[in-house]
Amino acid sequence: xxxxxQDPGPxxxxxxxIVSLNCTYSNSAFQYFMWYRQxxxxxxxxxxxxxxxxxxxxxxxxxxxxxxSKYISLFIRDSQPSDSATYLCAMKTDSxxxxxxxxxxxxxxxx
Amino acid sequence: xxxxxxxxxxxxxxxxEKVFLECVQDMDHENMFWYRQDPGLGLRLIYxxxxxxxxxxxxxxxxxxxxxxxxxxxxxxxxxxxxxxTSMYLCASSNYPLGGIDTDTQYxxxxxxxxxx
Numbered sequence: 560x561x562x563x564x565q566d567p568g569p570x571x572x573x574x575x576x577i578v579s580l581n582c583t584y585s586n587s588a589f590q591y592f593m594w595y596r597q598x599x600x601x602x603x604x605x606x607x608x609x610x611x612x613x614x615x616x617x618x619x620x621x622x623x624x625x626x627x628s629k630y631i632s633l634f635i636r637d638s639q640p641s642d643s644a645t646y647l648c649a650m651k652t653d654s655x656x657x658x659x660x661x662x663x664x665x666x667x668x669x670x
Numbered sequence: 671x672x673x674x675x676x677x678x679x680x681x682x683x684x685x686x687e688k689v690f691l692e693c694v695q696d697m698d699h700e701n702m703f704w705y706r707q708d709p710g711l712g713l714r715l716i717y718x719x720x721x722x723x724x725x726x727x728x729x730x731x732x733x734x735x736x737x738x739x740x741x742x743x744x745x746x747x748x749x750x751x752x753x754x755x756t757s758m759y760l761c762a763s764s765n766y767p768l769g770g771i772d773t774d775t776q777y778x779x780x781x782x783x784x785x786x787x
Contacts, residue, residue, distance in 0.1 A: 567710060602674070602760055602778030603713075647712060654767035654774060657728065662712040 562586050565648055565661030574670050578635035582648035582661045585629065589650040589659075592624050594633045597645045597663065606646075607633065638668045673697070674779035676761055682785045689748040691782050693761030700766050702744035703776065704728075704736060707758040719744055720766075751786045758783050 565582045572578055580594075591610055595603035607622040609615045615622045623632040631650070635642055648661040677692035695702065701720055705713040705728075715728030717736040725736050733755060737745045744763075748755055759782045767774035 563712075565712070600679075600780070602762075602780050604778065605775050608775065649713075657715055657718070658713075658776065660712040660714075662710050 560585060561662075562659050563648060563650060563661045566664055567662050569665040569667055571667045571669060572638055574638060574640060574668055576638050576668075578633075578638050578642065578666055578668070580633040580635075580646050580648075580664050580666070582631050582650075583629055584631075584650060584659075586652065586659075587626070587629065588652040589629075590653065591651045591656075592622070592631050593649040593658070594620075594622055595647040595649060595660075597647060599644075603647055635666075638666075640668050640670050642666060643668050674761055674763055674777050676759075676779040676782050678782050679780065680783050680785075682787065683748075683751050684787055685752060687748075687751050687786075689751050689784065689786075691746040691748075691759055691761075691784070693744045693746070693763075693779055694742055695744075695761075695763035695777070696742065697763065697777070698741065699763035699777075700741070701764045701774075701776075702738065703762040703764075704734075704744065704746045705760045705762065706730070707760055707781070713760065716746065751784075753786050756784060756786045 563584045594607040597603040612626045619636045621634040645663040647663040649658045674695045703718040704716040719738045735747045761779040762776040764776045
């Protein structure tokens with residue numbers, strides 16, 4: 560079983576809709592949680608970085624961590640066609656730990 | 671802006687060839703990483719380095735080696751390429767995690783798509 564599970568999609572939504580992405584994990588020692596965005600033919604870039612449980616908001620993006628359920632989410636409000644990309648969750652146990660990535664969810668926002 | 675560059679965007683090699691993938695970062699980062707990315711499997715860590723001339727095995731080091739002679743450059747070597755090494759290879763760099771979260775953010779290069787025939 561993979562340590563980090565993520566639905567590969569594709570997830571297709573109309574422009575303006577809320578995009579909801581999530582990952583589940585099995586290692587309860589994970590404390591640092593990240594979301595990366597990867598456009599086609601590019602490397603991943605960091606979107607959100609959170610520590611432990613709770614919510615973090617940055618513009619149209621909200622990251623949530625529920626450590627009791629071993630579940631993290633990313634919400635994108637007012638989605639735009641430019642949000643079409645693959646979104647990868649990543650996590651690690653401590654600041655020096657190795658990142659474990661989910662497989663990535665492909666999101667398509669249609670005009 | 672952090673810049674991580676990789677020597678080739680696309681590479682085609684034959685089985686048994688020795689393959690070098692080069693990565694250079696311009697932000698004086700201590701840490702450098704090599705990942706491979708395959709559909710349905712996400713990014714998997716091959717090797718990483720915390721300092722010049724240091725290297726550590728990641729989760730899938732078999733069939734690979736690395737070299738870090740200078741701080742800004744990290745090379746991935748496939749000693750004898752095989753078809754199961756056909757993949758997207760991504761290099762990343764980061765600082766030491768010495769002050770608050772996200773100071774150790776990994777910055778990725780554009781990737782090298784390697785095909786082994």
